[in-house]
Amino acid sequence: MAATVDKSIRAEDWQGGVSPFNSSYGKLMMWYFLVSDAFTFSAFLIAYGTIRFSSPNWADPNEVFNAMPFLEGVNAPLGFVSIMTFILILSSVFVVRAVQEGHIMNRKGVVFWMILGIIGGAMFLGCQAWEWNHLLTGVSHGHGMTPFMNTFGAPASFGALFFVITGFHGFHVFSGVIFNIIVCIQAYMGVYERRGHYEMVEKIGLYWHFVDLVWVFVFLAFYLL
Amino acid sequence: MAHSLEHESYKTQVSAVWKATLWLTIITIVEVVAALVWIWYLYPEGGGPRMLLNSFFILASLLKAFFIVGEFMHVRYEKRALALTILGPTFFLIWFIVAFLWEGSEWQNNRIQWNAQPTEHLNRVIEHGHGHDDHGHDHKKGGDHGHSKDSHKKGGH
Numbered sequence: 349m350a351a352t353v354d355k356s357i358r359a360e361d362w363q364g365g366v367s368p369f370n371s372s373y374g375k376l377m378m379w380y381f382l383v384s385d386a387f388t389f390s391a392f393l394i395a396y397g398t399i400r401f402s403s404p405n406w407a408d409p410n411e412v413f414n415a416m417p418f419l420e421g422v423n424a425p426l427g428f429v430s431i432m433t434f435i436l437i438l439s440s441v442f443v444v445r446a447v448q449e450g451h452i453m454n455r456k457g458v459v460f461w462m463i464l465g466i467i468g469g470a471m472f473l474g475c476q477a478w479e480w481n482h483l484l485t486g487v488s489h490g491h492g493m494t495p496f497m498n499t500f501g502a503p504a505s506f507g508a509l510f511f512v513i514t515g516f517h518g519f520h521v522f523s524g525v526i527f528n529i530i531v532c533i534q535a536y537m538g539v540y541e542r543r544g545h546y547e548m549v550e551k552i553g554l555y556w557h558f559v560d561l562v563w564v565f566v567f568l569a570f571y572l573l
Numbered sequence: 574m575a576h577s578l579e580h581e582s583y584k585t586q587v588s589a590v591w592k593a594t595l596w597l598t599i600i601t602i603v604e605v606v607a608a609l610v611w612i613w614y615l616y617p618e619g620g621g622p623r624m625l626l627n628s629f630f631i632l633a634s635l636l637k638a639f640f641i642v643g644e645f646m647h648v649r650y651e652k653r654a655l656a657l658t659i660l661g662p663t664f665f666l667i668w669f670i671v672a673f674l675w676e677g678s679e680w681q682n683n684r685i686q687w688n689a690q691p692t693e694h695l696n697r698v699i700e701h702g703h704g705h706d707d708h709g710h711d712h713k714k715g716g717d718h719g720h721s722k723d724s725h726k727k728g729g730h
Contacts, residue, residue: 369655390666394673401677410612430605441594444645557645568634
């Protein structure tokens with residue numbers, strides 16, 4: 349490995365035999381996928397912003413998202429979604445811990461933290477299922493919000509944008525949970541120990557943190573602004 | 574690439590991650606508290622300088638993104654060239670956001686004006702015909718000055 353003291357990249361580094369980014373092929377490709385995925389999500393959220401800016405009236409998020417499970421009729425704006433946000437952040441942290449245990453080749457540690465991360469992801473999905481069900485059936489608002497209509501004084505596109513964007517994000521969470529389960533099982537079976545490194549945990553970890561990152565902006569666009 | 578870090582660097586990295594977790598939690602709590610104080614205590618009737626609150630939310634979210642990308646996704650510890658390769662393209666989003674939100678609010682202006690005086694607009698369309706003039710622009714006069722004066726006289730566009 350050519351040691352670059354000043355951390356800059358020189359043209360000679362690209363002539364083969366060295367790793368200019370100090371990163372494996374798989375990790376780099378995961379990064380490039382995530383960059384493209386970031387643009388997809390950005391386009392969705394900017395479409396949301398454009399339509400919102402073009403509408404003289406819009407739904408008040410504090411009115412739309414004010415329900416809590418087990419607390420029927422209680423007005424708790426931002427309550428439930430804060431819990432969801434916290435669950436997803438924690439789940440992300442657990443997977444970082446799994447990656448770190450992988451660096452020191454601690455198989456048990458990887459499996460332990462991956463299981464916690466999977467539970468967090470599943471809990472987030474459960475919360476989202478509750479929220480969707482609550483909004484679709486509309487138990488506390490009289491009648492429900494669907495992708496084609498809503499009752500919050502905003503254009504119907506409010507419902508469409510909400511379900512498409514949170515649904516697209518939720519599908520990312522869902523597939524992330526599946527990937528996490530596969531990686532966890534493989535780690536448990538010693539696949540990575542035999543391979544000599546836990547890089548697969550890192551790659552899936554990147555994807556998982558990205559899902560958390562996107563949620564920060566979904567939370568911003570739909571619930572805060 | 575077999576990673577085997579020394580114990581010391583393992584320990585500092587673990588504590589860095591928990592520190593980032595603490596920051597993310599604090600920022601999220603502050604965001605929610607700010608939103609609730611705003612709607613329950615400061616402006617229960619609505620209104621207020623929403624722009625101020627929204628700017629705070631956006632900055633806080635960017636700070637959260639910084640912690641997630643930097644610490645959890647490890648970009649802070651990657652080579653600078655890799656970090657730039659990943660983060661560089663996202664700066665295109667600034668123009669993407671500005672252009673589209675600008676367009677959106679322009680669209681809203683048109684809607685509001687249409688709702689205020691739809692017949693005014695219709696008359697203009699009928700007067701000049703649909704074929705070559707569906708935006709109510711006056712092509713017959715020719716030249717920018719004639720156009721703007723003309724549309725101003727007729728109640729604005």
